[in-house]
Amino acid sequence: MQQPGIAADASSQQQPQQQQQVAAIEQVLHNYIEGTSYNNRPQITKAFHPAADLLLDKEGQAFNKVPVTDYLNMFKLADHGKYNGRIGEILQIDVSGNLATAKVEILIPSRQTRFIDVFLLKYVANQWQIITKAATKEASIQNGVRVLFILSSAHFHGNSTLPAGVSFPEIVHAYQTFKKAGYTVEFVSPKGGAVPLSYINTSDPLHKMYLYDSDLMFALKHTKQATQLQAKDYRAVHYVGGSNAMYGVADNAEISRLVMEIYEQHQGIISAVCHGTAGIVHLKTKDGKYLVDGKRISGYPEDFENKSADYFKQFPFLIKQTIESRNGSFHVGKQSEAYIEVDGRIITGQNYKSSALVAEAIIKQLQAETANN
Structure with a gap:
């Protein structure tokens, strides 16, 4: 039978590793949040794997699959660095081996709109990257304060x-x-x-x-x-x-x-x-x-x-x-x-x-x- 002390030691070793993984994923999500809020293509690019796909809403289509390159083009180079009113907040991160899921809230108070972005991330080439993103949209009174x-x-x-x-x-x-x-x-x-x-x-x-x-x-x-x-x-x-x-x-x-x-x-x-x-x-x-x-x-x-x-x-x-x-x-x-x-x-x-x-x-x-x- 395994000794309690050994189990406790194993758990204590795993906890810092889990915290480090969550911290690394938080940085990826911050790149996404800040990049999309300030029309910063290079920062958005850091968050996504080059082969990533996004499932975006489009009227008349249940699934509108968009390559990450097309998504980046939605943020105009002429607007680089300009704040567009988006406010982001990380709501959840769950790590399972080399995969992770995450949930991010995006508020646009001026439009009384709230998006929930759901991500699938993978640990690739010694870094976490977003490989899929989907989102849902709703009316909201949240003010971002x-x-x-x-x-x-x-x-x-x-x-x-x-x-x-x-x-x-x-x-x-x-x-x-x-x-x-x-x-x-x-x-x-x-x-x-x-x-x-x-x-x-x-x-x-x-x-x-x-x-x-x-x-x-x-x-x-x-x-x-x-x-x-x-x-x-x-x-x-x-x-x-x-x-x-x-x-x-x-x-x-x-x-x-x-x-x-x-x-x-x-x-x-x-x-x-x-x-x-x-x-x-x-x-x-x-x-x-x-x-x-x-x-x-x-x-x-x-x-x-x-x-x-x-x-x-x-x-x-x-x-x-x-x-x-x-x-x-x-x-x-x-x-x-x-x-x-x-x-x-x-x-x-x-x-x-x-x-x-x-x-x-x-x-x-x-x-x-x-x-x-």
Whole structure:
């Protein structure tokens, strides 16, 4: 019988290889997305195998097979480098040996149009290339505006063996609110990759729907690191709770830098819910003041915690105490009810029941900003 330790070692060796393959395929897809968005034929060419075929829509034909050379000619040389309004997002990648499938969303907000591109890729001559592409088209209200969810990578409370995770209800309630309003949600974590999830209830219809949503699960399995992202791409950030939010987020310099650049240089919104408020306690503005100084803030206070529990003893700091020590004004409602605070471009909520309300407050501000421009 095989020893458990051997199986674990084999798995740990396979995981980095899988991540490397996914990263390589992501680069191919980025060449496709950026190349087609900026009419850049050479960049598009990098993504496709020379013998690739595309199945494109054509009125009166079930299948319109187009060679990649003809597809490239659709992007005029005179328009090279000009942005054409396409916004791309990788939704899924699945690798099986030397083959892979991928799904990409292409939005054209000016036309209220959404394409879903489905690709077959093959590892040929030491590189991944697209060998087939098909697409479907639909009307869409999606506007291409991105909101960045910030999650913790911590699987345990501090240095203990007590499990911890990101609050799944806090993710899905906010996620659905943003998606229904036409916004794109992306995810970042200190370590990148898969994050631990907690408080999943498959008897809850919303939990069940999103637990089996392959696009969301791919995103949560492949969260980005802050160094991979650019502040200009986001209009708001949202720190998600779960008890693991107490660890590794507030003291992550790269996440903090990205968030404050979004807030100060791009006039973005900073939001947090429940234990996610822990992520903002150390943030400082460019003049050296704490972000929470003089602000009305909500979150999950230590007053609501079981202070005799082992998990609580692992907390590196206390949310309410730390915010108040930095001249923040901390506010909550009844423990079992939703409650949020809106103080300019800082929006915070006290518990998971507040997640949708925080998202709605963000959307209200973003829509007002759009209407005023």
